[in-house]
Amino acid sequence: MGLVCRHMFLVFKGAQLKQLPTQYIVDRWRKHLSCSACRGRQSKEHLPKSGATELWSEINTCVGLVGESTTRQGRMVQVLKELQAEFASDGTGTEATKGNSAAIQALCVVQPPTTITIKAPAQAKNKGSGKRLKSSREIAIESNGKVGRKCGLCGEYARHNARSCPSRCNMV
Structure with missing residues (x-):
């Protein structure tokens, strides 16, 4: 040019x-x-x-x-x-x-088109669609309802393990 x-x-x-x-x-x-x-x-x-x-x-x-x-x-x-x-x-x-x-x-030296066809856009899912963010309160309520793991020391299903078992403190 x-x-x-x-x-x-x-x-x-x-x-x-x-x-x-x-x-x-x-x-x-x-x-x-x-x-x-x-x-x-x-x-x-x-x-x-x-x-x-x-x-x-x-x-x-x-x-x-x-x-x-x-x-x-x-x-x-x-x-x-x-x-x-x-x-x-x-x-x-x-x-x-x-x-x-x-x-x-x-x-x-160009003429504009006589008709303009506008088509509907293709549907696309947004990133992260279908996932809802949970509040810390809701997460705490859900985790409270779950049964804990089995402790290797006392054999109970609770929220502790062999290292943090309350019965271990009594043994020492």
Whole structure:
């Protein structure tokens, strides 16, 4: 596409370039630059452009030339409104649509689909579905109802073993 990727900066650094070549600088990156910075720009007249691309390129160049000057900004808005009124009154242009969808369609040369089919999503179980977290009280109640293990020393089913058997304390 002619745009600079992040790897190109390393190539430029290796070639010991101090500035990016002007053919790699896109006009929309220069909106904030002053008029004197824009004058040094080389033209790209030799590159073929579509009508919409050239239009946006010229608009972005004009915005860069306007800069921070409020009088220039007001003049550009006035000229654009006059052009809008002229194009709307001649009846040959496309009907004005709300938003920028017409401009995007013209720029990308793609038409949106006529119908959109939305299908129901596939059912999927959530992680941990079907498991309920129990409170510590509920766990204590359940463990209280269970019969303990058989003690190897006294032979009873209780909550102790041979090491913690109460009868062992009596033996010692």
